[in-house]
Amino acid sequence: MIQLILKRLFTYIPVLLVVVIITFLMIHAAPGGPFDAERVASPEIIEKLNEAYNLDKPIHVQIYNYLFNAIQGDFGPSFKYPGRTVTELIMSGLPTTIELAIYSILFAIFLGVISGLVASLNPGKILDIVPMSISLLGICIPSIILGPVLVLIFGIWYEVLPVYGWGDNPGDKILPTITLGTAYAAIFARLTRGGMLEILGQDYIRTARAKGLSEIRIVIVHALRGGILPVISFLGPAIAGLLAGSFVVETIFQINGVGRFYVQAAFNRDYTMILGTSILFTFMTLTFVLISDIMASFLNPTLRDSGGLE
Amino acid sequence: MHWLLIFFLFLAGCSGNTDQKSKVDLYSEQGILLLGNGTEPSGIDPHIVTGVPEHKILLALLEGLVIFNPQNNGVLPGVASEWVISEDGLTYTFIFNPEAKWTNGESVKPEHFVYSWKRILSPELGAQYADMLYVIKNAESFHKGQIKDFSKVGVSVFENKLVVTLENPTPYFLNILTHYSTWPVHPETVEKFGGMTSRNNKWTRVNNFIGNGPFKLDSWEINKSLKVSRNDLYWGNDSNKINGIEFLPIDNELTQDRLFRSGGIHLANTVPTEKIIRYREERPKELVEHNYFGTYYYRINTNKSPLNDVNFRKALSLSIDRDLIVKSILKGNQKVSYSFTPPDENSYNPSTKLEFNPVKAKLLFKESGYDINNQPLEVLYNTSEGHQKIAQAIQEMWKKHLGLNVILTNVDWKVYLARETQGEFDISRAGWIGDYPDPFTFLDMMVTDRGNNKTGWSNARYDEILNNAASQISTTKRYELYEEAEKILIDELPVIPLYTYTRTYLLSERVKNWQKNILDTNPYQFLSLE
Numbered sequence: 001m002i003q004l005i006l007k008r009l010f011t012y013i014p015v016l017l018v019v020v021i022i023t024f025l026m027i028h029a030a031p032g033g034p035f036d037a038e039r040v041a042s043p044e045i046i047e048k049l050n051e052a053y054n055l056d057k058p059i060h061v062q063i064y065n066y067l068f069n070a071i072q073g074d075f076g077p078s079f080k081y082p083g084r085t086v087t088e089l090i091m092s093g094l095p096t097t098i099e100l101a102i103y104s105i106l107f108a109i110f111l112g113v114i115s116g117l118v119a120s121l122n123p124g125k126i127l128d129i130v131p132m133s134i135s136l137l138g139i140c141i142p143s144i145i146l147g148p149v150l151v152l153i154f155g156i157w158y159e160v161l162p163v164y165g166w167g168d169n170p171g172d173k174i175l176p177t178i179t180l181g182t183a184y185a186a187i188f189a190r191l192t193r194g195g196m197l198e199i200l201g202q203d204y205i206r207t208a209r210a211k212g213l214s215e216i217r218i219v220i221v222h223a224l225r226g227g228i229l230p231v232i233s234f235l236g237p238a239i240a241g242l243l244a245g246s247f248v249v250e251t252i253f254q255i256n257g258v259g260r261f262y263v264q265a266a267f268n269r270d271y272t273m274i275l276g277t278s279i280l281f282t283f284m285t286l287t288f289v290l291i292s293d294i295m296a297s298f299l300n301p302t303l304r305d306s307g308g309l310e
Numbered sequence: 311m312h313w314l315l316i317f318f319l320f321l322a323g324c325s326g327n328t329d330q331k332s333k334v335d336l337y338s339e340q341g342i343l344l345l346g347n348g349t350e351p352s353g354i355d356p357h358i359v360t361g362v363p364e365h366k367i368l369l370a371l372l373e374g375l376v377i378f379n380p381q382n383n384g385v386l387p388g389v390a391s392e393w394v395i396s397e398d399g400l401t402y403t404f405i406f407n408p409e410a411k412w413t414n415g416e417s418v419k420p421e422h423f424v425y426s427w428k429r430i431l432s433p434e435l436g437a438q439y440a441d442m443l444y445v446i447k448n449a450e451s452f453h454k455g456q457i458k459d460f461s462k463v464g465v466s467v468f469e470n471k472l473v474v475t476l477e478n479p480t481p482y483f484l485n486i487l488t489h490y491s492t493w494p495v496h497p498e499t500v501e502k503f504g505g506m507t508s509r510n511n512k513w514t515r516v517n518n519f520i521g522n523g524p525f526k527l528d529s530w531e532i533n534k535s536l537k538v539s540r541n542d543l544y545w546g547n548d549s550n551k552i553n554g555i556e557f558l559p560i561d562n563e564l565t566q567d568r569l570f571r572s573g574g575i576h577l578a579n580t581v582p583t584e585k586i587i588r589y590r591e592e593r594p595k596e597l598v599e600h601n602y603f604g605t606y607y608y609r610i611n612t613n614k615s616p617l618n619d620v621n622f623r624k625a626l627s628l629s630i631d632r633d634l635i636v637k638s639i640l641k642g643n644q645k646v647s648y649s650f651t652p653p654d655e656n657s658y659n660p661s662t663k664l665e666f667n668p669v670k671a672k673l674l675f676k677e678s679g680y681d682i683n684n685q686p687l688e689v690l691y692n693t694s695e696g697h698q699k700i701a702q703a704i705q706e707m708w709k710k711h712l713g714l715n716v717i718l719t720n721v722d723w724k725v726y727l728a729r730e731t732q733g734e735f736d737i738s739r740a741g742w743i744g745d746y747p748d749p750f751t752f753l754d755m756m757v758t759d760r761g762n763n764k765t766g767w768s769n770a771r772y773d774e775i776l777n778n779a780a781s782q783i784s785t786t787k788r789y790e791l792y793e794e795a796e797k798i799l800i801d802e803l804p805v806i807p808l809y810t811y812t813r814t815y816l817l818s819e820r821v822k823n824w825q826k827n828i829l830d831t832n833p834y835q836f837l838s839l840e
Binding site: 030031032033036037038039040041042044045048049052077080081082083084089092093148151152155156159162163164165169250251252253254255256257260261264267268269 | 571
């Protein structure tokens, strides 16, 4: 297992390298530069700015310099926020984004798995149809719509929850968590239902029933372990997706997370910030996928034995 | 379903709870302003930043030689308690207020301004607003590296006074000084945390920042808030009734709107266009609308055919129904433009006209000899629903009145800027907000080869008039010359003005002494909270 994990970690290097090079080339190929402004600066000033940020050098030299510094943990100064480094800006928002992602994923797992369980135990009945229809709705409604609707209902009409910030006012984490987590809760519900239905039809479950075990014991002890495997497998991409997609929720609720930098950097042509956030999200995606693979291997001996981690 | 019923009963019980104080109520009692401030400020270094959100913050933290007077667009004493202007209008001598202090207790000295202006004019800093100081003798030459010795620039200290020598008599020089790019920085602090020309200087960090404004920097959490509190050492504290300000970087106008409605901020600096009419009806006391010193216009690339033909450009302008755009699309009390510079009934009020006359337009269009089967022209704009609606309306008008086909292209902001600067456009939407209340801030833009001209248009007479205007001491004479230049511009139409901006925002009734002015600037020390 450890060998396999190390092997996977080793693949990070070429993946990150390719991401940096492709991102570098793409941002330089994109029209518009970091110093384009409505109030046009003179060519002399643009020249000085290019010099100050090493943009006057050939592209391969820029990539080499960037990689050389990045290996040492220096991701350069932000072009948009003079006086601040990319690392500093990312670190200012990362804890919040991670916290938001954790709450959202916990909410999604809790709601999704319970709904999926209930639905799988009542196939074709009202308790299956209603949660599954709602989950379909949850998948279909993007957070950009759900967020403002929740704000309107709970923040403006009923005035029971704050509509702004993160950790500043009691209850201000509720709406962002629900907004970000709902779509994933819906996916988890459907995955749980599918997984459980498959497991509940297996011979060993029938044997357990024949032995006279209680339904709760059968579901919790015997079926759930296998039934939620699809959920575990999806956990990695889900967390990565939550982190990368958090910018919408961060914008709606004005949360100072790193997701907002990710998008703003692209619009601002803040080259170093684009690279820094791309590296971060690539690294996190790889890591969470790895973690969910490890978890799935532990829950499913077949995967572990066959080296499913690969 | 019982739990659902209970849940909604709970919500119903919570609603309409008028006893609960909102954040605005609580903060008003403490004398703290909560301001929605647009995007996260890129910084608070007055010599590097360029945006409006940054300006709003710097207004609290730093003070220049003079302060913008929000009541009449003039100036009030700031660091300089008084000033003397020489008869030829070329020399300004500023006498410093001995009570003007930095937040570390040191007095603000004329030498600090010399250092600050040398800093912004140093080419190595790459300051984008350095040209604000080009009116000072040799400032432009120093900034362009043509002279290296700063002592040749018209800024010096004499008997503890700051003496400024100008290239030309510039009656609006004091207005320029209300712009943050001319405000001072604390030299020792700048040197300590990175040096005069370092863009990555750390002097603006919370623990390092030394300012001289009515407020001092308390905290700055990126994308969350920037808080300032009353500077006890500020010379004008007797009249300052505000204890602190919290600037909230809210770039989404809908979020800002929701926050305002839920009592989270005193000021929402924008209002979603679709809600303006509703606010006008339902919350008229909170909706603020006033003229703004800005023009929305279409920029024409006069280097390209057929746009190099003045008759063609006139036909384009004559077939635009500006009234319709303002009333049916914008709905925000904007005024139709008849000149490039926004008119001011009390000062510069040009008599130029831009009419809607489809018949005349058609005649001129025919005269231009343009074949409508040619490849269609392109209207370029940066992605925005508002720009799109206007562009679609104009596309329709040109089609209807001239039979002209144009295609609309929307691109992201940086692409739009790059294409405009490189001249890769036919017609592009544009807007300009004056930096100081003088027509020069608009008209100078269209001088031959100015960076912001971007149209390729050049007119020797226009350049000459503006050059002459710069040396006029008499405001009346200067305005006459400006008007003459304005007429040339409107006659040749390298730019097609469409409307004069208005500022529309939401302001809590608790904020008192707020002044509606064309620069939308209200120094916070003149406000109060109820």
